[in-house]
Amino acid sequence: MGQAYFCLLAHYAASPALQDQTLLQGATEELVGYLLDQGLDQRDAYLPPLNGDQSADWQTFAGMYAKVSAALPQDTAVQGDLAVAFG
Numbered sequence: 001m002g003q004a005y006f007c008l009l010a011h012y013a014a015s016p017a018l019q020d021q022t023l024l025q026g027a028t029e030e031l032v033g034y035l036l037d038q039g040l041d042q043r044d045a046y047l048p049p050l051n052g053d054q055s056a057d058w059q060t061f062a063g064m065y066a067k068v069s070a071a072l073p074q075d076t077a078v079q080g081d082l083a084v085a086f087g
Helices: 002-012 020-037 054-071 076-085
Strands: none
Touching: 002 020, 002 054, 020 054, 020 076
């Protein structure tokens, strides 16, 4: 996911209206939607405030994602579905 995030920002986000916070907020909303659809509500699935620094914001998102992912059942189907939800 990190590679796709940085690639998108570097090569496809020519519009100044597209900011990293927008991408990461959208990813968080997709994550929460997937979790709710699967009955896997996680209280840690929220995005703390971002500051506009692409690398720092990615680290904030990645830390939240890792924490949520680790709290889910370590079932390959669940983990695979979670990865696909971001595909």
